[in-house]
Amino acid sequence: MTATATTVGDLFAVIERRPDLLVDADLTVEKDGTAFAVRGYDDLVAVDLPSFGAALELWRDRPVERTDAAAALAAVGLTAEIRVRGAPVVRLGSDAVPSRLANRLGLGPLELLADGLLLALTPQRG
Template identity: 75%
Template sequence: MATTTKAVGDLFDLLERKPDLLVDADLTVERDGVAFTVRGYDDFVAVDLPSLGAAVAIWRDRLVGGPDAAAALAAAGLTAEIRVRGAPVARLGVDAVPSSLAKRLGLGPVQLFLDGALLAITPRRG
């Protein structure tokens, strides 16, 4: 764990000396047989997943903890939004407004969108 902490600390040191990042991306990524899109526009990155289960799996398997990921994004001047079938379910980074529910769940400084989560679990019509 000390290696991860040191690596994250080194990342923060590096980011603090750099101007904000700008992202321009339009990718389709496949992980464990699940395809999803990553689109970046300036200081905003949207990750759109096909299901809430895929979003939870990616969150559980992340290399950096939620608070560290949110802090790294904020330090870089970036915001990431996690979407399921186009509906926003979470946001972290500089423009996120941390949810008290996320803090109680131990997710760190993450903004949760309950209406987006409800849409994410609603079966698609036709």
């Protein structure tokens, strides 16, 4: 007999009984004319955006609340890392260690990566 989830709580209960997921992906996604890469490496899903502005736009238009996303990722053993031009700026999910800065800013269970934030804000050289 297969249980059907009717609430978010039911869904998490079903997910928690399953083994951890492993992801193998190499995608290019386009949203509102902005292309970005999504790559999966076992238990890490990296979303690499072309600019800090694109990251903020994706943040504003997120389809689910960050606490729900973090909980769902952690429940299946996955970590999502948001990168800007290759520099990791935010991590959430299984391996994320929520930072005090994120908590102070009211961002929830996110790990802000200060070094990556600085690199993301640095103009491109070349």
